[in-house]
Amino acid sequence: MSNLAADLRQRPVSNKPDSSSDQGPSVGAVPAAQVSASDSDEDDLPVKPSKPAPSPQGSDSLDEALKDFSPRWRNWVIRGIFTWLMIFSFAVLIYLGPLALVLVTFAIQIKCFHEIITIGYIVYRSYDLPWFRTLSWYFLFTSNFFFFGESMIGYFGVLLQRQDLLWPFVTYHRFISFSLYTAGLVGFVCSLVKKHYLKQFTLFGWTHVTLLLVVAQSHFIVQNVLEGLIWVLVPVSMIICNDIMAYMFGFFFGRTPLIKLSPKKTWEGFIGGAFSTIIFGIMLSYVLLQYDYFVCPVRYDEAKEALSMDCVRSHVFVISEYTLPETLQGILRLLRLSSKVGSQKTTVSVYPFILHSVALSVFASVIGPFGGFFASGFKRAFKIKDFADTIPGHGGIMDRFDCQFLMATFVHVYHFSFIRVPNPQNIVQSVLMLTPEQQLQVFLLLQEKLLKKGILSNITTTTIDAL
Amino acid sequence: MSNLAADLRQRPVSNKPDSSSDQGPSVGAVPAAQVSASDSDEDDLPVKPSKPAPSPQGSDSLDEALKDFSPRWRNWVIRGIFTWLMIFSFAVLIYLGPLALVLVTFAIQIKCFHEIITIGYIVYRSYDLPWFRTLSWYFLFTSNFFFFGESMIGYFGVLLQRQDLLWPFVTYHRFISFSLYTAGLVGFVCSLVKKHYLKQFTLFGWTHVTLLLVVAQSHFIVQNVLEGLIWVLVPVSMIICNDIMAYMFGFFFGRTPLIKLSPKKTWEGFIGGAFSTIIFGIMLSYVLLQYDYFVCPVRYDEAKEALSMDCVRSHVFVISEYTLPETLQGILRLLRLSSKVGSQKTTVSVYPFILHSVALSVFASVIGPFGGFFASGFKRAFKIKDFADTIPGHGGIMDRFDCQFLMATFVHVYHFSFIRVPNPQNIVQSVLMLTPEQQLQVFLLLQEKLLKKGILSNITTTTIDAL
Structure with a gap:
């Protein structure tokens, strides 16, 4: 449990809605945890807090070492150190390969679920709700069982069905998942207590929306990993790049406010971030495309009888010739006439993935930020500054992953619609079942x-x- | 809009939690609409209200005709008339065939969504939330687009892909659905207004849980219809039979209370209902099994170039010989020795579907009621007697469908896990794509x-x- 929870429990509970915001009488105000008075009054809470958070658990010794700095600078240093630490860990993960990435995705998913459920737990003061924690962890388990099973059966069904112990789980996976879920539902109904009905149903809904947001989307990340590391590495880096570059452009050139929800975001940052992300995406893709390690999917190799990342490259990762559109050809002709050099070139050679990366960049920089705005609005609604204080200087894991989930879903749908070629081998395997x-x-x-x-x-x- | 809404709007709004139930300070009390004082105090609200509801719109002339009856009897008569009206309509629907059933399922789904959203609208007094109604209808549209598309592509993909106008919708269905949904999400974020954050996020969650409950599950009904009318007709009738028989047994023999949530439910009713439902299920199944009309799925007939309900019966609907278990054989031998007649019979001939119908009955009568308890708890949580007043004497559509949705999902999963034989024709069709x-x-x-x-x-x- 986080300091946030402890912090909230100690505060006197006020039932009256905050005067500065009319939340309506149905839902009372939540104590303004971790929100310093000036922040909540001036309504200039940045999505990334630049004011120091109450010293988080993990960084006590760091605090000690940095005690000569002003609080503002101290937080910047802590934030910087942990940014680099995260980037370094991510690189190590990539080096360790797909399995490590899948495991970490699970860990992140569980932590995000925990952070959001804890907020619900505190907001609705559900300390005495019978079975609430047990039930929400149980629902987390059943939904993971369902989604993870569906992915694994989709990718490795034939392989799994061959195992004596596993085949019933493959054949009856949906039935088992449904039974597990229904048991949870019956448990919930049995746990209902007259005086808590409303809280219990509210938290039931809260748990389910969280499952939809966190669990369902995290399984798209897992599927993206299995399709090839590039499908995770590029989008994740794009979101990070867009975050940083939008901040930089906003810092130096920002004038025109973008959206009321996040008063510090500007159009200049938005546009600058978008262009930087497109260029960065192209460069990163170009580098990664040189290595089979990043473009090969994880598949079961019948010959080796093991999982394998060897592959014949999909056409998306092989240089192709594209005919330039007429208008562009005309412009090129004019340029060449004036410079009087070069032959008549009407085609261009490029990796198709580079073109796809532009589509991903556009989503990452135009729609991606709305994931952040959504999380930002959510935090304001419940008057919290961060989802938790897991990463010193950054807030909760959820604060860093708000846009990543939406992006992962986009990549998954994009891959499913435009990239995935129905694999003849998969169809044959399904016949062999x-x-x-x-x-x-x-x-x-x-x-x-x-x-x-x-x-x-x-x-x-x-x-x-x-x- | 229902009387319920109008009723609620006229009442003075109280922000203080109801003293009789501690709902916690976070969520204020809802005016006790349609709950007569005695009901809410004694906490003996039956799931099916037997007290008269405030005269619903549709039955004014009926009320006039029945004005000599006592209110209690009047409600019974109205309830009875509309029960038979519903059974008759259901029979007509079955006669009209699968397409009519699918359309009515859609109508019911939309009405259920409307009922639940209206409750949220009233409970959280969201009259002035910008775009709230538009957004929730939009999300209803996008989720229907997604689920309906997925079903249709699953069943008639090859056929649909041949149409010039439809193929992009088949090929890019998930991408289009995701784009539509994302547009809704962006719309939601843009509609956020500082003073309403909390209400807006609460209703966003409310809408999504409703979509999960109503839209997702109603599409299982649609899929069950396509698998053969018997897969809808039998389970729907089982739930109705169990409702009625549990009530009857409870009325005549009920002594031991079953669950606090519904004080009028008894163990006697529960057990009597279960046995009646199993016997009724076997009888109904036996009758329906005689007609191809009920057992044939809806499929696209390549030869006729039309949808067709002609079929070679699946083995589930053909009489099979089953070897009796050893113990049962022993008992039969003993019986025969004592009566000294009959030959040594070790097998029994039965339609496999009859055995499956027992599994469905058990679910309908053991787990099914929990759908009702859940709805009942929900209504108590928000202090409403019925979801709406759509059907005179019965309450809202949702009041009659609470268990049906859960049952439909069970039937869908059961069919998927135990009945569905991968259709060679379907696999070939997917290759031809x-x-x-x-x-x-x-x-x-x-x-x-x-x-x-x-x-x-x-x-x-x-x-x-x-x-």
Whole structure:
């Protein structure tokens, strides 16, 4: 449990809505934890707090070492140190490979869930709700069981089905998940106590929205990892780059306010961040594209009988020739006429992924920030400065991942819609999961259809075993 | 809008929590709409209100005709009339076929969404929230677009992809859904207004939980309809039967209270209801099994180029011989020895669906009621008697569908796990959605695998077109 919780519990509880904001009578005000008075009055809470947070647990010795600095500078130093620490850890993770990344994604997901549930726990003062904590962890478990199982079956179904111990979990995965969930629902209904109905239902909803936001989206990250490290590394870096560059541009050139929710964000920062992110995305993609390690998906290799990251590159990661659009060709011709050099070039060679990276950058810098605005609005709604104080100088894990979840979902949907080529091997594997009779039936049906379409021809004889 | 809303608006609003129940200071009390004083004090609100509801809109002339009855009897008559009206409408719907059922499922889903959102709207007094209604209808639209699209692509993908107008919607369905949803999210963030943050986020969560409960589950009903009318007709009737029989048994034999949440429910009703439902389920299934109309799924018929409900019966709907378990055989032998008649019979002939219907009955009568308890607890939490007053004598549509949604999800998962046989035709159709090169690749890979496994043999020549 965080200091935040302890902090909130000690404060006198006020039932009256804060006078500065009319939250309506239905939902009372939450004590303004971690929000210094000046912040909440002036309403200039930055999304990234630049004022010092009450000294977090992990950095006591750091505080000691930095005691000569002014509080503002001290926080900057702590924030800087932990920024580099995070970037370094991320690099180590990438080096360790997909499995490590998947495990860390789980750890982050659980911590984010914990942070949001703790806020609900405090906001609705649910200390005496029977079974509340047990039930929310149980729902976290069942939803992970469901989502993780679905991913694993999607990717490694045939492999898993071969294991004596695992096949019932593969075959009846949805039924088991549903039964587990229903048991939780029955548990919730049985835990209802007359005087707490409203709180219990509110927190039931709170838990489910959190599951939808955190658990569902974190599994998209897992799937992106399995599709190739580049599908995680590039988007994650884009969000970080956009955050930093938007801040820099805003700091030096910021004049025009962007959105009331985050008064420190400016149009100048927004636009500068977007351009920087596009350029950074292209450069980073170009570097990563040179290594198979980043572009190969994790697949089960039948020959080696092990998971493998060897692959023949998908066409997305191989240089292709693109014909330039007419107008661009015209402009180039004019330029060449005036300079009187160069041959008539109408095509350009580029990795298709570079073009996709521009689409990702645009989302990261135009829509991505709305993930941050959403989190920012949420924190203001419940009058908290950060989700927690897990990372010194940065707030909770959730404060750093607000945009990452939305971005991961975008990457997942983008990959599913525009990149994924149905893998013939996967389809064949799904056929091999049928009974022998059905396998034969599929084969004969397919043969008939392909013959009719002229894709296959001149099959002389196809004798079939009597099975 | 219902009378309920108007009723609530006219009452003086009290911010103080109700003294009889400690809902905690965070969430204020809701005016006790439609709850008569005695009801809320004695806490004996039945799930099905037997006291008269304030005269609903639709039944003014009925009220006039029934004015000589006592209020209690009047409500019983109204309730009875509308019960039969609903059963009759349901029968007509079944007669009209799957398409009509799907359309009505949509209508019910929209009405349920409307009822729950209206409660949120009233509970949190959100009359002046900017864009709230527009946004919640928009989210209803996007989630329906997503779920309905997913079902249709799953069932009729190949057919839809052939249409010039529809193929982009099939190919990019998830991308379009995600874009629509993200637009809603951006709209929500832009609609945030400082003084309403907390209400806006609360209702955002409220909307999403409702979508999860109502929209997601209603699409399982749609899928069940497509799998064959029996998969909807039997479970829906089971829930109704269990409701009625549990009430009857409770009325005549009820002594031992079952759950605090619904003080009028008894163990006697629960057990009597369960046994009645199992017997009723077997009888109804046996009747419906005689007609192809109820057991055939809706499929696209390539030959007819139309949707069709002709089918070769799945093995679930064909009489099979089952070997009796040893112990049962022993008991039968003993019985026969004593009566000295009958031959040694060790097998029994039965439709497999009859056995499945027992599993469905058990769920409908053991877990199903928890759907009702959940709804009941929800209504108590927000101090409302019914979700709305849509059906005279019955309350809102949601009051009649609380258990049906949970049941539909169970049937869907049960069908998916235990009944669904991967349809060779479907797999072939998914192959035909690939490019010709990939189709050929799948065919050759499959041929190789089947040859290796000995399922296919002695293929002499397979000449392939140069494409």
